[in-house]
Each structure stands twice: as structure tokens, then as C-alpha cells.
Amino acid sequence: MADGAAPVLDVRGLKTVFHTRSGEVHAVNSVSFLLRPGELLGVVGESGSGKSVTMMSLIGLLPSPPADVRAGEVLLGGRDLLKIAPRDLQSVRGAKVGFVFQDPMTSLNPVFNVGNQIMEPLLKHKGMTKAQARDRAVELLELVGIPDAAKRLKSYPHQFSGGMRQRVMIAIALACDPDVLIADEPTTALDVTIQAQILELVKELRAKLGMAIIWITHDLGVIAAIADRVMVMYGGQVVEHAPVKELFANPSHPYTRALLKTIPSIAGEREARLQVIEGQPPILTGEPVSCPFRARCSHAMEVCGRENPLRRALDGRPVGEGHDVACHWSSPEVAHA
Amino acid sequence: MLDATQSTVRPLVEVTGLKMYFPILTGILRRHTGDVKAVDGVSFSIQPGETLGLVGESGCGKSTVGRALLRLYEPTAGKVVIDGEDVASLDAEALRRKRPAMQMVFQDPQASLNPRMTVADIIGEPLIEHANMSEQDRLRRIYELMDQVGLNRSFANRYPYAFSGGQRQRIGIARALALNPRFIVCDEPIAALDVSIQAQVVNLLEDLQDRLGLTYLFISHDLSMVRHIADRVAVMYLGRIAELSPRDALYARPLHPYAEALLSAVNEPDPNRARRQRIILKGDVPSPANPPKGCNFCTRCPKVFDLCRSVKPELAEVEPGRFVACHLYADTKTAAGANRTATEAKS
Numbered sequence: 001m002a003d004g005a006a007p008v009l010d011v012r013g014l015k016t017v018f019h020t021r022s023g024e025v026h027a028v029n030s031v032s033f034l035l036r037p038g039e040l041l042g043v044v045g046e047s048g049s050g051k052s053v054t055m056m057s058l059i060g061l062l063p064s065p066p067a068d069v070r071a072g073e074v075l076l077g078g079r080d081l082l083k084i085a086p087r088d089l090q091s092v093r094g095a096k097v098g099f100v101f102q103d104p105m106t107s108l109n110p111v112f113n114v115g116n117q118i119m120e121p122l123l124k125h126k127g128m129t130k131a132q133a134r135d136r137a138v139e140l141l142e143l144v145g146i147p148d149a150a151k152r153l154k155s156y157p158h159q160f161s162g163g164m165r166q167r168v169m170i171a172i173a174l175a176c177d178p179d180v181l182i183a184d185e186p187t188t189a190l191d192v193t194i195q196a197q198i199l200e201l202v203k204e205l206r207a208k209l210g211m212a213i214i215w216i217t218h219d220l221g222v223i224a225a226i227a228d229r230v231m232v233m234y235g236g237q238v239v240e241h242a243p244v245k246e247l248f249a250n251p252s253h254p255y256t257r258a259l260l261k262t263i264p265s266i267a268g269e270r271e272a273r274l275q276v277i278e279g280q281p282p283i284l285t286g287e288p289v290s291c292p293f294r295a296r297c298s299h300a301m302e303v304c305g306r307e308n309p310l311r312r313a314l315d316g317r318p319v320g321e322g323h324d325v326a327c328h329w330s331s332p333e334v335a336h337a
Numbered sequence: 338m339l340d341a342t343q344s345t346v347r348p349l350v351e352v353t354g355l356k357m358y359f360p361i362l363t364g365i366l367r368r369h370t371g372d373v374k375a376v377d378g379v380s381f382s383i384q385p386g387e388t389l390g391l392v393g394e395s396g397c398g399k400s401t402v403g404r405a406l407l408r409l410y411e412p413t414a415g416k417v418v419i420d421g422e423d424v425a426s427l428d429a430e431a432l433r434r435k436r437p438a439m440q441m442v443f444q445d446p447q448a449s450l451n452p453r454m455t456v457a458d459i460i461g462e463p464l465i466e467h468a469n470m471s472e473q474d475r476l477r478r479i480y481e482l483m484d485q486v487g488l489n490r491s492f493a494n495r496y497p498y499a500f501s502g503g504q505r506q507r508i509g510i511a512r513a514l515a516l517n518p519r520f521i522v523c524d525e526p527i528a529a530l531d532v533s534i535q536a537q538v539v540n541l542l543e544d545l546q547d548r549l550g551l552t553y554l555f556i557s558h559d560l561s562m563v564r565h566i567a568d569r570v571a572v573m574y575l576g577r578i579a580e581l582s583p584r585d586a587l588y589a590r591p592l593h594p595y596a597e598a599l600l601s602a603v604n605e606p607d608p609n610r611a612r613r614q615r616i617i618l619k620g621d622v623p624s625p626a627n628p629p630k631g632c633n634f635c636t637r638c639p640k641v642f643d644l645c646r647s648v649k650p651e652l653a654e655v656e657p658g659r660f661v662a663c664h665l666y667a668d669t670k671t672a673a674g675a676n677r678t679a680t681e682a683k684s
Contacts, residue, residue, distance in 0.1 A: 046531040046532060046533060161621045161622075163621060191395055192599060192602040193394060193598060193617075195602065196615060197617055197618070199604075218532055220606035221603065221605060221606045222604050223606070224604060224607055224608040225604040244608050248606070248607050248608055248609055249609055263606050264564060265606075266561045266564060266600065266605055267588070268607075271565065273540060274536040274565060276533075276536045276537050277533040280501050280503070280534075281531070281533075
């Protein structure tokens with residue numbers, strides 16, 4: 001978790017384009033970030049902001065066509081995942097990178113019992129015997145807090161509640177001790193009290209196993225509760241990036257600021273009227289040549305329409321390590337600051 | 338009646354002992370072997386112009402309450418008096434005539450709008466059904482409604498697919514408003530929307546309430562949004578109301594252990610603010626087909642004691658305007674009068 005440690009995952013200039021009948025959709029546009037060992041990076045954004053597509057591009061989960069991962073580097077343990085053969089990528093997925101999806105019902109196979117599903121990556125990647133894999137599966141279920149683990153191996157997904165299913169998903173993702181766990185809206189489908197259980201579990205597992213986690217969510221409350229650093233995405237781009245406390249204390253991108261204001265507080269001052277971000281999220285067809293937020297931005301200037309802002313550091317640290325923002329208005333050179 | 342404290346005005350909606358059981362039929366003979374007790378004895382009232390928030394987790398019966406209130410389900414037992422008439426016992430024709438006064442905004446604007454009807458058809462349909470209007474008048478009314486909810490009139494002949502989620506929800510709201518209802522059940526109206534769009538829809542609902550004097554039952558699992566919009570809040574758990582309190586009192590100091598745990602589980606979007614102690618509940622919600630004996634929260638309650646496992650606590654006023662169904666407050670119930678004077682003396 002130390003600042004100087006070599007990153008486990010280093011993503012540079014990732015671009016993903018979808019070919020559609022109405023033209024090219026630039027779903028991910030020059031996204032860069034890095035992940036250090038044991039760190040939890042939160043990724044926030046609304047639907048269509050590119051957060052899930054970014055993560056799926058990393059490990060080749062997008063069908064091509066229509067998707068086309070056009071540029072960038074994804075360095076995991078020194079290897080560029082975008083350059084290796086699809087077959088070799090299979091040995092990365094599940095082994096080095098674990099994935100937890102939003103909906104635990106649709107991501108578990110209903111016709112196999114959960115024991116089989118947890119043992120699958122162990123048999124495939126770790127070359128374990130069935131007996132070894134079964135022992136490990138029991139261990140994993142205990143790890144994620146499922147009581148009576150040995151018996152529950154024989155249960156099918158429909159016999160578990162939503163929260164329990166998500167625990168099973170986490171057990172599968174953790175089966176091969178991955179370096180990186182990518183969790184895509186893992187608590188969105190769950191109730192708040194169950195969400196609280198899962199967040200607590202992830203905190204415990206992190207402390208115990210020390211893997212790095214990427215946590216995708218649209219819920220800033222969840223981010224505030226668990227993340228070390230946060231990356232805010234909008235229109236397929238990273239618009240702001242900062243350590244979590246810094247982001248909430250000094251949001252700099254007009255989108256981040258507005259987003260924080262639209263959410264009513266549970267404990268603070270009760271607002272008479274909610275702040276609103278007018279308009280709709282952008283449609284990402286065509287080359288991104290202007291700031292994606294400009295149509296909804298209250299600070300939009302002439303330059304925002306002709307130049308897509310690059311990420312610029314705000315606190316002297318390199319982009320991607322400290323607080324940086326992609327905005328013409330909030331960059332240090334602009335006089336208002 | 339529940340709100341003895343604040344009711345000099347007659348409540349618009351009065352629900353007494355509402356029960357909604359769904360039968361479990363098993364075997365080839367479809368024998369009735371049990372019931373899913375989705376709503377099991379719920380009572381509350383809503384004043385004219387008030388917003389009552391109804392919160393709880395999935396499966397607690399909050400949507401079923403909303404639907405049974407408008408008699409989209411046939412309630413198993415109980416009375417639902419809306420504006421002086423018991424909706425639960427009206428015959429078909431009387432119910433049809435009653436419908437304009439009570440409307441609903443649904444959760445999923447994708448599923449609740451017919452994809453083959455234009456916006457004008459969708460908003461105009463209740464007018465054809467219930468209002469005797471010339472075509473011209475109807476079109477004028479449709480335009481008026483579109484203006485009210487912030488939809489561009491020139492979109493009247495488009496189909497739902499051409500609209501975003503937030504705009505579709507506006508269409509659903511316009512349809513609900515078409516017949517000048519007094520009471521609207523909003524069933525998770527913002528749950529399917531993005532954060533930045535949610536605020537737009539909530540503001541619209543509040544504006545319409547101010548302008549048209551509407552009364553809302555706002556069903557949601559989003560506790561921060563309910564705090565924003567509701568005047569009073571009912572917290573449901575497994576088919577029953579655990580606590581019903583004025584908004585500020587509930588959020589400042591929840592009385593029922595479930596309400597307390599639920600509020601503590603919400604993540605405040607600010608890591609720099611000291612948060613209340615998080616209470617992590619163990620286990621899952623029991624099945625409403627087989628609720629625990631005694632208090633339905635006794636399997637997960639951190640403050641459970643013997644009595645809870647045998648006797649079901651009734652919803653009772655424990656402080657002025659605050660109703661709690663919990664044995665922890667059993668003594669305060671008898672001393673409610675003394676309690677009231679004590680609080681008054683304090684304030």
C-alpha cells in the first residue's frame with residue numbers, strides 16, 4: 001500500500017471503440033490508472049460512463065466485434081495483456097485477476113452446485129486434484145462467512161439468498177489467490193443491511209489476503225466507506241482522480257462537484273431543494289474532440305468545445321498518483337483558482 | 338386512529354389492519370398449504386398534502402402495500418379509506434369511478450409504458466377512459482401535462498424508446514397526473530435512474546406537490562432520498578411496520594432496533610465526517626411464508642430478549658407522534674402520557 005511500491009496493474013491510454021450502425025462509439029477514451037499492491041481503487045460514474053467497459057477491456061471480456069480495444073497498454077506483472085494471445089489470457093482470468101459481477105443470480109450457473117463452480121478455477125488453473133479442490137472450496141466458503149460450508153457445497157445458487165450468492169461469487173473470484181480483484185457494482189443489487197455485511201467482509205478479506213481491489217460503483221457512499229483512491233469517470237474518460245479524503249474535501253471537476261451535491265445526505269443538513277445536473281449524459285459517437293461534460297457544465301468556456309482537456313495534476317504529484325483533473329476550468333492556470 | 342397528535346384535519350388516506358396474503362398452492366390438486374404473508378397487519382394514515390415515506394428492504398412488503406392500497410391486489414383483510422371511501426370494499430363500478438382520485442407512478446419506466454403507443458396516446462389514455470372530452474380538449478390537456486412535467490410538446494408523437502430513463506419517468510408522471518388525482522403512490526420512482534437524473538425527478542415530484550396539493554406515498558429503499566422528500570417515514574420489516582415517526586425524529590434518533598440498524602448501514606458520501614456506529618445485522622430476512630414466532634425481527638435483533646420470541650409487539654405510540662412495535666418500549670407505552678408532558682417540558 002506504500003506509495004512507492006511497484007504497481008500490480010498499470011493501465012495506460014486504454015481506448016475501446018464499439019462499431020455500431022450509427023457509427024463508432026468511443027466508450028473508453030484514453031483511460032490510464034495504476035493499482036498498487038493491497039490498494040482499493042474506487043471507480044465511480046453513471047451508467048454509460050465507461051467504467052465497466054474499461055475493466056472488461058483489460059482482461060479481454062468484450063466480444064469483438066463489435067468491441068475493438070484500439071490502443072493502450074495493460075501491464076500486469078510486467079506482461080501487456082493486450083498483446084498476449086487469447087488462450088494465454090485465459091490463464092490470467094480467474095488466476096491472476098478475479099472478477100465479481102453485479103448480479104450474483106445471473107453470474108452463477110443455475111445448473112451446477114456452488115461446490116463445482118468454486119472448484120472449477122482450482123482444477124483448471126491450480127492443477128489440484130478433486131479432493132484438494134474440495135478442501136480448498138470449503139476453506140473459501142468459510143473465508144467468506146458461509147456457515148456449514150462443507151454441506152453448502154452441494155447447494156445450488158437458487159438455494160442461497162442474494163447476499164449469500166454474492167459471497168459465493170467472491171469465493172470463486174478469490175479461489176486462485178488473484179493479485180487483482182475487480183468488483184463491478186458488487187453490492188448494487190443488494191439491500192443496505194446486506195451491503196453493509198459484504199463491505200465488512202471485503203474489508204476483512206483485504207486485511208487478511210492483501211490483494212489489490214478495483215471497486216466499480218455509482219454509489220459515492222460506498223466509495224467513501226471503503227476506497228483508498230477514487231477515479232471519477234464521465235463520458236468514457238477519467239475526469240478526476242484523487243485520494244478518497246481529498247476527493248470529498250476538494251472536488252475539483254464541475255461534474256464531481258455537482259454529483260456530490262445531487263445526493264441528499266442521511267445525517268447532515270437537510271436541503272430544501274436538491275441540486276440538479278441538467279441535461280443528459282452524452283452520446284459517445286464520433287471522435288471525442290471536446291469535453292464530454294461541456295453541455296451540462298455551468299462553467300463551460302469557449303475552449304471546452306474545441307479541445308478535450310487532458311488530465312492535469314493539482315498537487316504537484318504525477319498524474320494518476322495524486323489529485324488530478326481533466327478540466328479547462330479547474331486547471332491551475334485559469335485565473336479564478 | 339394513529340396520528341392523534343397532529344390530526345385536526347381528517348387524513349386523506351387511512352389504512353387499518355391491512356393484510357395481503359398470497360396463497361401457496363401445492364401438489365396437482367393445488368391444495369392451499371400456506372400463505373406468503375407479504376403484508377401482515379399494517380395501519381397508518383396520510384394527511385392531505387403530506388408525503389409519507391415507506392422504506393424497507395426488498396421483500397418487506399412495501400410495494401405490496403402500495404399496490405393493495407390502490408387495489409391492484411385484492412387485500413386479504415383491512416380497510417383502506419381514501420377520501421372517505423373504503424377502497425378495499427368497493428364494487429367494480431364504484432372502484433372504476435374512484436380510480437381517477439388515486440394514481441400510481443411505477444418503478445420501471447421501461448416496463449410501465451406501452452412501447453407501441455405514442456407519448457400522447459399514453460398520457461391521453463386515462464382521459465379517454467374516465468373523462469368525457471372532445472379530441473381537441475384532450476390534446477390541449479395532454480400538452481398542458483407535458484408542460485407540467487417538463488417534456489417538450491414537439492415529442493408528443495414519439496414512442497417511449499426515443500426517450501431516456503428520466504424522460505420516460507416524466508411520461509409516467511404525466512399519465513398519473515392526467516385525471517387530477519389527490520393521492521399518488523410513487524413506487525420506487527427513482528430506483529432505475531442514474532444519480533444525476535434522480536434529483537431532477539424528485540424535484541419535479543416536489544414541485545407538482547406544491548402546485549397541485551398532491552398527497553404522496555413514497556415507497557423507496559433509498560433512505561437518504563426519503564429523508565429529503567418525506568414528512569413522516571414508516572419503516573417496514575417482513576410485512577409489518579417497525580417504526581412510524583416524523584422524519585427528523587427518526588433520522589436523528591431511530592427507536593426500533595431495526596430502524597437503527599438500517600440507518601446505520603447507509604454510507605454517508607463523505608469519509609471526512611464522523612459517522613454513527615455501524616450496526617451489522619447477522620443473517621438474512623426470514624421468509625414471509627414462515628415468519629418467526631413473536632416479533633418478526635427477533636432472529637436478527639441485537640437487543641432481543643425472551644419475550645420477543647413469544648409475543649408479537651404491537652405498533653404503539655411511545656413518544657408524541659412516534660409509533661414503534663418493540664417490546665423495549667413496553668413500559669413507555671403505559672407511561673405515554675407522562676412521557677409526553679416530560680418532552681413538552683423539555684422543549
